[in-house]
Amino acid sequence: MRLKDKITLVTGAGGGFGEGIARAYVREGARVVVADLNGTAARRVAGELGEAAIAIEGDVRLGADVQAMVEAAVQRWGGLDVVVNNAGTTHKNQPMLEVDEAGFDLVFDVNVKSIYWMMQAALPVLRRQGRGGSIINIGSTAGIRPRPGLVWYNGTKAAVNIMSQCMAIEVGPENIRVNSICPVIGATGLLEQFMGLPDTAENRAKFLATIPLGRMSQPSDIANACVWLAEDASSFITGILLPVDGGRTA
Ligand SMILES: NC(=O)c1ccc[n+]([C@@H]2O[C@H](COP(=O)([O-])OP(=O)(O)OC[C@H]3O[C@@H](n4cnc5c(N)ncnc54)[C@H](O)[C@@H]3O)[C@@H](O)[C@H]2O)c1
Numbered sequence: 329m330r331l332k333d334k335i336t337l338v339t340g341a342g343g344g345f346g347e348g349i350a351r352a353y354v355r356e357g358a359r360v361v362v363a364d365l366n367g368t369a370a371r372r373v374a375g376e377l378g379e380a381a382i383a384i385e386g387d388v389r390l391g392a393d394v395q396a397m398v399e400a401a402v403q404r405w406g407g408l409d410v411v412v413n414n415a416g417t418t419h420k421n422q423p424m425l426e427v428d429e430a431g432f433d434l435v436f437d438v439n440v441k442s443i444y445w446m447m448q449a450a451l452p453v454l455r456r457q458g459r460g461g462s463i464i465n466i467g468s469t470a471g472i473r474p475r476p477g478l479v480w481y482n483g484t485k486a487a488v489n490i491m492s493q494c495m496a497i498e499v500g501p502e503n504i505r506v507n508s509i510c511p512v513i514g515a516t517g518l519l520e521q522f523m524g525l526p527d528t529a530e531n532r533a534k535f536l537a538t539i540p541l542g543r544m545s546q547p548s549d550i551a552n553a554c555v556w557l558a559e560d561a562s563s564f565i566t567g568i569l570l571p572v573d574g575g576r577t578a
Contacts, residue, residue, distance in 0.1 A: 329357030330559045335405045337361040337397055337450075339388050339442070340415030342369025344516035345466065348547025349412055349554045354380045356555055359405050363388075363397045364415070388415045388442035391449075398449040408453050410558040413443050413488075414466040421477035421524025432480050439484035443491060451499070460503030464557050465492045466550070467508035467569060473577045477524050485510075489569050496567030505566035509553050512573035514545035541574030 336353050340346035342364030353360045354377045362377070364370035367385030374383035384400045386393035401408045417438045419431040443465060454461040470478060471485030492508035499506065513522055513535050525531040536542055553572050556562050571577045 330555055330561070331410075332357035334358040334409045334558060335401050335407050336410040336412070336558065337363060337401050337408060338412040338414055339363045339397065339446070340365075342366045342373055344518070345511065345514065345547050345550045346412070346414040347373050348551040349414060350374075350377065350381065352548070352551035352555050353410075353558070354378075356559075358410070358558070359401075361397060361401045361404070363400075388413075388445065389437040391445045394442065394445040395449045398446075398453060402453060407457055408450060408461070409459070410462045410464070411446060411450050412464045412466065412554055412558075413446055415442060416466060416484075416518075418478065418481040418518055418521050420521045421475075423477070424479040427480055435481050435484050436487075439481075440487045440491075443488065447495065451504070454504050455502060461505070462558050462562075463492075463495065463504065463506040464554055465489075465506070465508045467492065467510045469510050469512045469571055469573045469576050472510060472569065472571065475522075478522065492569070493567045500566055505557075505562075507557050507566060508569045509550060509557070510569055510571045510573060510577070511545045511550050512539055512571070512576040514547070514550070516547070539574040539576050540578065543574060545572055545574070 336358045338350045341350040341362040350360045350362050360381045362370045362374040362383045370383035374381040419427045465488050467488040468485035470482045471489040474482035489508045492506050496506040549572050
């Protein structure tokens with residue numbers, strides 16, 4: 329049990345990578361707040377995980393909702409040790425001028441402003457406890473080695489990556505660690521939008537050709553990295569951008 333008794337909060341945990349992270353956390357002994365815009369999905373995941381999980385429906389674009397996610401952890405289990413800012417979205421892969429203002433605002437609000445709200449809500453709790461903490465942001469290889477057609481999305485992930493490093497410097501003296509995990513493309517609900525193409529074997533092959541290990545990322549890959557960055561074994565690791573990418577950014 330690598331995360332025994334750690335109190336964790338995972339956003340976007342109703343599916344995709346976030347569900348995989350929540351499942352791995354419970355398997356390793358943590359308690360987890362499963363937060364998602366899709367309340368039905370959050371309740372399904374938490375229900376399957378049993379006593380160690382609770383569901384909360386909320387929108388990471390809204391400060392009050394993010395506050396409620398943190399309060400859910402504090403009320404249910406008395407504190408908070410680990411936050412995974414995983415909820416994210418993208419615009420369709422397309423030329424940059426075809427993304428309208430609403431599409432631009434959506435990706436920046438969900439992927440970037442959410443982290444502002446989460447720090448506003450979680451940092452005071454971590455500071456009050458005085459036992460450190462681990463913030464894990466799901467960035468992307470998109471913020472390191474961008475693909476065409478995703479200009480604004482790539483910009484959000486570059487922001488997530490650099491914000492993670494800057495936050496790590498600022499809160500390091502309080503033993504609060506902040507790291508960014510950078511997955512390569514994975515077969516989640518966002519896949520077709522990332523590819524801008526139907527999900528066929530032929531279209532997948534174009535992306536696989538750019539990944540030395542020859543496959544897409546899976547929720548378990550991201551979850552394994554999230555377990556490591558949450559556990560005490562990574563207590564000297566902060567401010568890193570950790571590609572989980574089969575060599576894509578090498
Ligand atoms: N799938 C990939 O190829 C890939 C690659 C690199 C990074 N990422 C990142 O991984 C993270 C997880 O994405 P995924 O691929 O699992 O996608 P997904 O669509 O399968 O899951 C995202 C989850 O976030 C939730 N969500 C969306 N908007 C929300 C909001 N405003 N408030 C609360 N919850 C919200 C959704 O309901 C969904 O359950 C995202 O940050 C994404 O950018 C994904």
